[in-house]
Amino acid sequence: MRLYDGGKAPNPRRVRIFLAEKGVEVPLVSVDMTAFGHKSDTVRALNPLQRLPVLELDDGTALSESVAICRYFEEMFPEPPLMGVSILDRAVVEMWQRRIEMHLLAIVGNVFRHAHPAMAEWEVPQIKEFSEANRPKVLDMLSLLNSELADRPFIAGERFTIADITAMIAIDFMKPARLQVPDDHLALMAWYGRVKARPSAGA
Amino acid sequence: MRLYDGGKAPNPRRVRIFLAEKGVEVPLVSVDMTAFGHKSDTVRALNPLQRLPVLELDDGTALSESVAICRYFEEMFPEPPLMGVSILDRAVVEMWQRRIEMHLLAIVGNVFRHAHPAMAEWEVPQIKEFSEANRPKVLDMLSLLNSELADRPFIAGERFTIADITAMIAIDFMKPARLQVPDDHLALMAWYGRVKARPSAGA
Numbered sequence: 001m002r003l004y005d006g007g008k009a010p011n012p013r014r015v016r017i018f019l020a021e022k023g024v025e026v027p028l029v030s031v032d033m034t035a036f037g038h039k040s041d042t043v044r045a046l047n048p049l050q051r052l053p054v055l056e057l058d059d060g061t062a063l064s065e066s067v068a069i070c071r072y073f074e075e076m077f078p079e080p081p082l083m084g085v086s087i088l089d090r091a092v093v094e095m096w097q098r099r100i101e102m103h104l105l106a107i108v109g110n111v112f113r114h115a116h117p118a119m120a121e122w123e124v125p126q127i128k129e130f131s132e133a134n135r136p137k138v139l140d141m142l143s144l145l146n147s148e149l150a151d152r153p154f155i156a157g158e159r160f161t162i163a164d165i166t167a168m169i170a171i172d173f174m175k176p177a178r179l180q181v182p183d184d185h186l187a188l189m190a191w192y193g194r195v196k197a198r199p200s201a202g203a
Numbered sequence: 204m205r206l207y208d209g210g211k212a213p214n215p216r217r218v219r220i221f222l223a224e225k226g227v228e229v230p231l232v233s234v235d236m237t238a239f240g241h242k243s244d245t246v247r248a249l250n251p252l253q254r255l256p257v258l259e260l261d262d263g264t265a266l267s268e269s270v271a272i273c274r275y276f277e278e279m280f281p282e283p284p285l286m287g288v289s290i291l292d293r294a295v296v297e298m299w300q301r302r303i304e305m306h307l308l309a310i311v312g313n314v315f316r317h318a319h320p321a322m323a324e325w326e327v328p329q330i331k332e333f334s335e336a337n338r339p340k341v342l343d344m345l346s347l348l349n350s351e352l353a354d355r356p357f358i359a360g361e362r363f364t365i366a367d368i369t370a371m372i373a374i375d376f377m378k379p380a381r382l383q384v385p386d387d388h389l390a391l392m393a394w395y396g397r398v399k400a401r402p403s404a405g406a
């Protein structure tokens with residue numbers, strides 16, 4: 001088994017953090033995305049959508065999509081659980097994971113990809129107006145998260161889960177997108193401090 | 204338990220199809236999204252993101268996000284399995300489900316929401332250039348699906364799964380977006396005929 005990794009980009013990072021939380025070590029194959037390594041024939045053969053990370057299993061099966069890779073490891077190595085501990089809890093974790101993905105991570109990505117000069121070859125055409133239109137949506141979601149986190153320690157409840165990983169990488173992705181958490185979002189900042197202090201955050 | 208339903212929109216529809224495949228009947232509460240019923244105080248209290256569907260459980264828990272709702276029913280009513288039958292198969296189904304969601308359903312949505320006159324109050328600002336930029340991405344994904352379906356009956360393999368449901372509603376959503384499956388995509392059309400012929404398709 002080996003994981004084709006994409007370095008600093010948000011999706012490769014969230015799979016590495018997930019594995020670090022599980023205490024599972026998987027051999028990494030580094031792919032330089034800044035040199036468009038994810039467009040290589042090797043990666044294309046593993047994932048026709050040319051995205052990273054990709055997990056190649058010993059039987060040759062190639063799994064892509066970060067959350068699908070995480071689910072594979074969740075079931076292979078159930079402890080500690082990062083995707084819920086009961087039928088209802090798993091559904092609640094998935095609800096939050098998806099909310100964060102679609103209303104924060106993807107939206108920050110829209111702001112970044114459609115405005116940052118480094119993305120000019122990645123996102124064609126770059127549409128500045130679309131980047132700008134997404135900025136207030138990021139702030140709306142941060143505000144919702146700040147109020148949700150006022151009365152619980154983690155995004156999906158009492159436990160650290162994949163929803164926290166996705167939220168942390170989304171907030172870190174705000175920096176290159178030139179977005180900031182508003183100063184008065186104290187509950188959100190306290191949560192960020194907690195998740196960022198975990199050893200896995202450096203993975 | 205009751206399901207706050209949103210009629211013809213893609214996400215409410217995919218949950219109803221999922222339930223029909225399971226043979227599970229859940230009382231529906233109809234919400235008129237054309238009259239902005241999803242922005243009501245009732246829906247906001249259940250889902251701060253004001254999206255449908257929402258499943259309200261007997262203990263008051265409100266579950267939103269279509270795939271989270273589907274996963275809840277998958278675990279409560281395992282037969283027939285619609286999200287995979289083994290650890291690896293579940294990961295493969297999730298991979299395909301997410302590929303279809305992000306590279307087809309969401310992209311068709313971008314074409315539709317940023318161009319259709321009926322969406323002018325929903326997507327502010329509507330950015331026509333962004334709608335246009337998404338059209339070729341839809342065609343790329345249809346081409347990939349057509350080649351994938353040349354040698355297997357369903358999106359994620361030998362069985363009908365949630366990935367087929369998401370793909371069918373995405374392709375049906377192409378009509379209001381004024382997009383068409385190219386005539387030479389025969390394997391994709393044969394697959395569409397198979398899934399559309401299932402009784403669940405009318406749910």
